Amino acid sequence: MQSSLRSFSGPRIKYAPDDSPYESITLDKLTPIIGGEIGGVDLRETSNRQMDEIHRALAENLVIFFRDQHLTPEQHLDFGRKFGDLHIHPAAPSEPDHPELMIIHADKDSFRANGEGWHSDVSCDSEPPMGSILYIRKCPPRGGDTLFANMYAAYEALSDRLKEYLEGLTARHDGEHYRGQYKNFGIQDKESYPSADHPVVRTHPVTGRKALYVNKGFTRYINGLPRDESDGMLRYLYEHMANPLFQCRFRWQENSIAFWDNRCVQHHAMWDYWPHTRSGNRVTVKGTRPV
Numbered sequence: 001m002q003s004s005l006r007s008f009s010g011p012r013i014k015y016a017p018d019d020s021p022y023e024s025i026t027l028d029k030l031t032p033i034i035g036g037e038i039g040g041v042d043l044r045e046t047s048n049r050q051m052d053e054i055h056r057a058l059a060e061n062l063v064i065f066f067r068d069q070h071l072t073p074e075q076h077l078d079f080g081r082k083f084g085d086l087h088i089h090p091a092a093p094s095e096p097d098h099p100e101l102m103i104i105h106a107d108k109d110s111f112r113a114n115g116e117g118w119h120s121d122v123s124c125d126s127e128p129p130m131g132s133i134l135y136i137r138k139c140p141p142r143g144g145d146t147l148f149a150n151m152y153a154a155y156e157a158l159s160d161r162l163k164e165y166l167e168g169l170t171a172r173h174d175g176e177h178y179r180g181q182y183k184n185f186g187i188q189d190k191e192s193y194p195s196a197d198h199p200v201v202r203t204h205p206v207t208g209r210k211a212l213y214v215n216k217g218f219t220r221y222i223n224g225l226p227r228d229e230s231d232g233m234l235r236y237l238y239e240h241m242a243n244p245l246f247q248c249r250f251r252w253q254e255n256s257i258a259f260w261d262n263r264c265v266q267h268h269a270m271w272d273y274w275p276h277t278r279s280g281n282r283v284t285v286k287g288t289r290p291v
């Protein structure tokens with residue numbers, strides 16, 4: 001039997017990453033398939049050349065990381081604005097006077113932590129976020145890593161027959177599970193949370209590549225299929241996407257930043273550090289309707 005790691009003619013996905021050099025930044029790839037750590041840049045003062053290369057590094061690596069950054073909340077927001085208008089989370093807490101600066105925090109008294117489970121941020125929005133820029137300031141002594149998975153690679157590793165089956169299907173994404181999730185921050189529930197239909201396979205507006213766009217956090221069912229078939233198909237896709245072949249795992253240090261592209265990446269945050277504290281802020285950049 002074939003695994004998703006290999007076929008009868010070598011690996012099911014054959015990646016030949018572009019290794020052409022960068023001039024104004026350094027790039028250290030975490031894996032050939034996803035993730036790159038950028039060096040030689042202070043995000044408080046980036047040159048145009050560095051910004052061009054950061055855009056290129058994000059497109060090629062899907063999630064990029066920066067270490068030892070010292071941004072004020074305004075500088076964090078300004079960096080996000082270089083990529084588009086900023087998104088306001090429909091449920092999560094934010095910093096006073098900064099609705100676009102989402103609070104990411106878990107400590108010994110938390111009953112949940114953000115992002116525990118594979119998802120693409122706020123995919124229940126009709127125009128889900130393009131990217132998320134997470135700045136962690138306080139880390140536990142160990143743990144609290146974030147895993148990222150490449151949804152182009154997950155799509156490309158499917159058989160042609162399955163790709164054909166998924167073509168043109170849409171799925172329902174729903175944010176109702178936000179209800180009650182932030183009560184420990186004193187947040188009252190809204191009357192309703194967003195929901196939207198999106199293609200199961202979306203085409204990235206910048207790279208033109210196809211990516212799987214269903215996720216365990218938000219997707220409820222595939223439209224137009226009997227519910228048992230939809231459940232079975234989603235179960236298979238979630239299992240397939242979670243193959244370590246498609247992943248990298250980022251070990252945080254204080255003052256690190258991760259910037260991921262929600263259009264082609266899913267992520268999963270580990271809450272393995274209780275009773276310690278992990279906290280920071282996320283700036284999220286608005287996206288467009290998936291097609």
Ligand code: SIN
Nearest residue numbers: 104114115146269282
């Ligand atoms: C999230 O934005 O989903 C949380 C990610 C993390 O805390 O690593």
